[in-house]
Amino acid sequence: MIQQLPTSGLTSTDRPSTAQARIEAETRQLLDQVRAGGDAAVRDLTLRFDGVEVQKSQVEPAEIDEALRIADPTLVEALQQAAANIRRVGSAQLFSEEEVLVRPGVRVWRVSRPLRRVGVYVPGGRAPYPSSVLMLCVPATLAGCSEVVLCSPPGQDGHVDRNILAAAAIAGATEVHAIGGVQAIGAMAYGTETLARVDKVFGPGNSHVTAAKRLVFGEVAVDMPAGPSEVVVISDGSVAAAWLAADLEAQAEHAPDAVGILISTDREHAEQVASLVTQRMAPQLRFYIATTLEEALAAANQFGPEHLILACRDAEAHLGAVTNAGSVFLGPFSPAAAGDYATGANHVIPTGGAVRSFSPLGLDAFGRTLQVQSLSAGGLSELSSLVEPMARAEGFHHHLRSVRIRLSEKVDASASCPRPRAGVAQMHPYLWEASSAEVAARAGIPEGDVVRFDTNTCPWTVAEADCLTLQGVNEYPDSNYPALVSALANYLDQPSAAITLGAGADELLSLISMAFVGPNDPVVIPVPTYSMFSALTEAAGGHQISVAGGDEEKLLQVASRARLIWLCNPNNPTGELLREGLVQRLATSSPGIVVVDEAYFEFSGRSSVRLIDELPNLVVVRTLSKAFGLAGARVGYAVSGPAIAQILALVRPPASISGQSAALAVSALEHTQDMKARVAGLLRERELLADEITKRGFDSRSSSTNFLLVSCPNGLAEQLAARGLVVRSFPVDSSLHGWMRVTVRSKEENGRLLEGLSDFGGRGGN
Numbered sequence: 001m002i003q004q005l006p007t008s009g010l011t012s013t014d015r016p017s018t019a020q021a022r023i024e025a026e027t028r029q030l031l032d033q034v035r036a037g038g039d040a041a042v043r044d045l046t047l048r049f050d051g052v053e054v055q056k057s058q059v060e061p062a063e064i065d066e067a068l069r070i071a072d073p074t075l076v077e078a079l080q081q082a083a084a085n086i087r088r089v090g091s092a093q094l095f096s097e098e099e100v101l102v103r104p105g106v107r108v109w110r111v112s113r114p115l116r117r118v119g120v121y122v123p124g125g126r127a128p129y130p131s132s133v134l135m136l137c138v139p140a141t142l143a144g145c146s147e148v149v150l151c152s153p154p155g156q157d158g159h160v161d162r163n164i165l166a167a168a169a170i171a172g173a174t175e176v177h178a179i180g181g182v183q184a185i186g187a188m189a190y191g192t193e194t195l196a197r198v199d200k201v202f203g204p205g206n207s208h209v210t211a212a213k214r215l216v217f218g219e220v221a222v223d224m225p226a227g228p229s230e231v232v233v234i235s236d237g238s239v240a241a242a243w244l245a246a247d248l249e250a251q252a253e254h255a256p257d258a259v260g261i262l263i264s265t266d267r268e269h270a271e272q273v274a275s276l277v278t279q280r281m282a283p284q285l286r287f288y289i290a291t292t293l294e295e296a297l298a299a300a301n302q303f304g305p306e307h308l309i310l311a312c313r314d315a316e317a318h319l320g321a322v323t324n325a326g327s328v329f330l331g332p333f334s335p336a337a338a339g340d341y342a343t344g345a346n347h348v349i350p351t352g353g354a355v356r357s358f359s360p361l362g363l364d365a366f367g368r369t370l371q372v373q374s375l376s377a378g379g380l381s382e383l384s385s386l387v388e389p390m391a392r393a394e395g396f397h398h399h400l401r402s403v404r405i406r407l408s409e410k411v412d413a414s415a416s417c418p419r420p421r422a423g424v425a426q427m428h429p430y431l432w433e434a435s436s437a438e439v440a441a442r443a444g445i446p447e448g449d450v451v452r453f454d455t456n457t458c459p460w461t462v463a464e465a466d467c468l469t470l471q472g473v474n475e476y477p478d479s480n481y482p483a484l485v486s487a488l489a490n491y492l493d494q495p496s497a498a499i500t501l502g503a504g505a506d507e508l509l510s511l512i513s514m515a516f517v518g519p520n521d522p523v524v525i526p527v528p529t530y531s532m533f534s535a536l537t538e539a540a541g542g543h544q545i546s547v548a549g550g551d552e553e554k555l556l557q558v559a560s561r562a563r564l565i566w567l568c569n570p571n572n573p574t575g576e577l578l579r580e581g582l583v584q585r586l587a588t589s590s591p592g593i594v595v596v597d598e599a600y601f602e603f604s605g606r607s608s609v610r611l612i613d614e615l616p617n618l619v620v621v622r623t624l625s626k627a628f629g630l631a632g633a634r635v636g637y638a639v640s641g642p643a644i645a646q647i648l649a650l651v652r653p654p655a656s657i658s659g660q661s662a663a664l665a666v667s668a669l670e671h672t673q674d675m676k677a678r679v680a681g682l683l684r685e686r687e688l689l690a691d692e693i694t695k696r697g698f699d700s701r702s703s704s705t706n707f708l709l710v711s712c713p714n715g716l717a718e719q720l721a722a723r724g725l726v727v728r729s730f731p732v733d734s735s736l737h738g739w740m741r742v743t744v745r746s747k748e749e750n751g752r753l754l755e756g757l758s759d760f761g762g763r764g765g766n
């Protein structure tokens, strides 16, 4: 009877085998019957399995009250106290979780919501279990479930056991039905005419009930597989043999298929335990000898018992070694029976080894959590650098847009300062790609290895460093910048009066907008184009009229009522030149001002400057940021007739170009021949690059600038960034989805880009 614990541990024969396939087939048939036949099918099955005819399954409230009234007062008292203990233990399981401040302005937390309507099954079978009523219904009501349906089979008299009804009254069940077995599970899962379906089915039962719960899973939630009960007792011989024999017998008493296993490190003591158990129960019990407690615990873990009694010295010290068990009982005075009824711990526990994947019934089983997240404008902007590469990699441009659109309209309603003007609050500001430092950190490369293919700058400067001095840096520069104006007049072959200086072309665009655009003024923008045009228009409160760049007829039509027309020639980001004569036609047909942004003039050689004499409403804006290689110095200028120049002078801030920058600009303008030679080299490089890009299967639009618009399949920009190569993408402008803008750079840098394209898994075509 007593065996040495096999080296392989407990075996599957230590658990009763159930004829799964047969049981499942029978159960499925019964469930189908309930689903199709509703109340009538339930009545038929009750007659078939319980041998009674029950016309109306729902128990009247009066019958429940009566059951409580006539119940044995000592039982009622015990049930009430046990319920209080379950409540006390359950209260510690009430959902409580801290809100997490993931980053400043990003809060994430979870809240719990109870299931609305739950169904619990309490077997009648061999004996009615009012204790199970408490274990199932008390946590349900404590969790806040508003409807708690209890099903239990009718006895021979056609009624639910009175003690079950009394317990149901104590535990707060809201609806009781005299339905047992598979039909109860089916009725609760599918609903019948008189029993509305529930959201989750709970409760132990025989193998058919367990199979039924498995089969309805998905239609409803179910708690866990809880079949034949089982206990493993681990003994070192220190707890009285008679006590352990009683524990094993108590287990066997549950049902003929209940199992009790003793694993002892003390052979003599184990023999004593075995000799004390009732012979009738012996077939349900096993006795094993282990060499050490560790070995015994390992076998128990492998078996994963519903109940585990650690009947050994210093039991709690061994708890750390228990990994697989449902309910653990520590020390000589902790019999499983105490947990079955009274400790307040739950006795609905996974069996059959299911503790590997399930927990004993707890309050959480009667609710679900909702997760909540709240982001401020700052919080969203903190996270945008995470969202953007992931959304791009997954090809979800609308995801990206939903973040960017908010950041570009990012006036936090909860901001602590007064709101800005409406136009500013709504505007879409200029957005840069990630900084070199960020790209380097993400790619895990030195910042110096990052190449900016997104800024349309040049890999050189033609200004000479020896023009720089600290002398005079304590004073403001001369706001008229005579040397710079004269160098520009010379470069442009224009009078000095035609020139307005600014800190980069951007400052001039901004001055023009400030001087000419008021709220609701019609402003025409051929799109796609440089995004600052629209940002400035929005900031000024102008009424933006976007027209597809190629639609000249429409352009001319809206020009006739425009207050301002923004043109970019050659255009950023398409690289194209405007059709010959268009500037002139627009300027003559418009009452407003026509701005031609020629930031990339030196790469195309085409300019509207020669038109300013005949067109008093024309202003050309240029920069030294691109071909002269002075983006960091921030020097730009506008060329216009004197009238516009005088208006711009009104709004121009004093001394916005530093003396150093002005000196660099003068130096650069002294080297225009160098600039032209370099530009010519770059244009040759551009054609080579475009050819190589096309050879790699990507589309490249022809360009009159120092950049190319290239097809960009999903994930490419991120793969390039992972190599430190930053290209310009256009997540907000849907007309440019699938395209990227790449600056033509040095041969070596372009080579790195080409390598990146070659290594890209997908092909390039749009």
Ligand code: PMP
Residues within 6 Å of the ligand: 455, 456, 503, 504, 505, 506, 507, 530, 568, 572, 597, 599, 622, 623, 624, 625, 631, 634, 635, 636
């Ligand atoms: N206009 C266009 C079309 C541009 O592409 C740029 C630079 N991105 C600018 C103006 C701004 O140039 P700056 O550096 O002179 O402010």
